[in-house]
Structure formats: structure tokens, C-alpha cells
Amino acid sequence: xxxxxxxxxxxxxxxxxxxxxxxxxxxxxxxxxxxxxxxxxxxxxxxxxxxxxxxxxxxxxxxxxxxxxxxxxxxxxxxxxxxxxxxxxxxxxxxxxxxxxxxxxxxxxxxxxx
Numbered sequence: 001x002x003x004x005x006x007x008x009x010x011x012x013x014x015x016x017x018x019x020x021x022x023x024x025x026x027x028x029x030x031x032x033x034x035x036x037x038x039x040x041x042x043x044x045x046x047x048x049x050x051x052x053x054x055x056x057x058x059x060x061x062x063x064x065x066x067x068x069x070x071x072x073x074x075x076x077x078x079x080x081x082x083x084x085x086x087x088x089x090x091x092x093x094x095x096x097x098x099x100x101x102x103x104x105x106x107x108x109x110x111x112x113x114x
Contacts, residue, residue, distance in 0.1 A: 001062070003055070005038030007086050009094075011078040014043035016050050020061045023054045031082050035061075041083075042091075048072040051095075066095070074099040 010026065018026070023043060024035040035041070040055045049072050053064040073094060076084055089108075090100040 003038075003040040003088060003091070005040070005055075007040045007088065007091050008033070008042065009076065009084040009086055009100075010041055010043045011076075011082050011084055013046040014052070016043075016045045016052065018043075018052075020054065020063050023052065023063070024061065027054070033083070040091075042094075044073060044075045048075045071097060073097070076100060 008031075010031070014023070014026070023041065026043075027033050027035040027041050033039070033041075035054065036056045038056070040053055043052045043054070044050065049068045051064075051066045051073060053062075053066075055062050074097065075094075076099075084100075086094070086100050090102075093102045094100055
């Protein structure tokens with residue numbers, strides 16, 4: 001499944017014992033955002049070896065959980081806004097163990113004509 005809306009990394013660390021209700025409360029109350037939007041909200045634990053992805057789809061929430069057996073995710077530093085907006089390619093980089101500031105990737109080209 002790929003995101004149809006924006007992708008938000010929730011800055012800082014999150015208690016991975018939280019499930020759908022707890023994570024959606026973080027989105028609504030702490031971030032002042034709508035958990036029922038098309039956006040994906042991604043949470044990471046202190047050890048950076050576990051991620052949860054929360055998003056609403058038509059009539060219910062999806063909750064993806066990923067635990068690495070070895071290594072860590074390249075989670076960015078927290079910011080004052082509480083969230084970091086990333087692109088779909090950056091999401092794939094993050095899930096593949098790369099930094100979201102992957103300088104070796106090709107940049108998207110827009111407005112091209114033949």
C-alpha cells in the first residue's frame with residue numbers, strides 16, 4: 001500500500017505500547033491534526049528499531065508495525081513543530097535504512113515538455 005496523502009513523521013520518540021486509539025489521540029491532541037485525513041502518521045521508538053504507521057482508509061484505521069531484528073532506522077532529529085513532512089521516496093528510503101536526506105538520489109523533475 002502506498003500513501004495517497006501527505007506523509008508525516010511524528011518528531012521525537014513514541015511509546016510503542018500505544019495502539020490505534022493512543023496514536024490517533026497524539027495526532028489529534030498533541031499535533032492538532034486530523035487522524036481521519038488521508039495522511040500517514042509515522043511513529044518511532046527510542047531505540048529507533050520499531051516504527052508504527054497509522055492512517056485512515058474509508059471506514060477504519062490501518063496500523064502497520066515494523067520491528068528491525070538488526071540495525072536502526074535513520075530517524076531525523078526532533079523539531080519544534082512536532083512533525084516532519086516527507087515525500088513518498090523519502091518514506092521508502094527511511095524504511096530501507098537510508099536517511100531521508102539521501103543526497104545520492106535523483107531529484108524529481110517537474111514541468112518538462114517535449
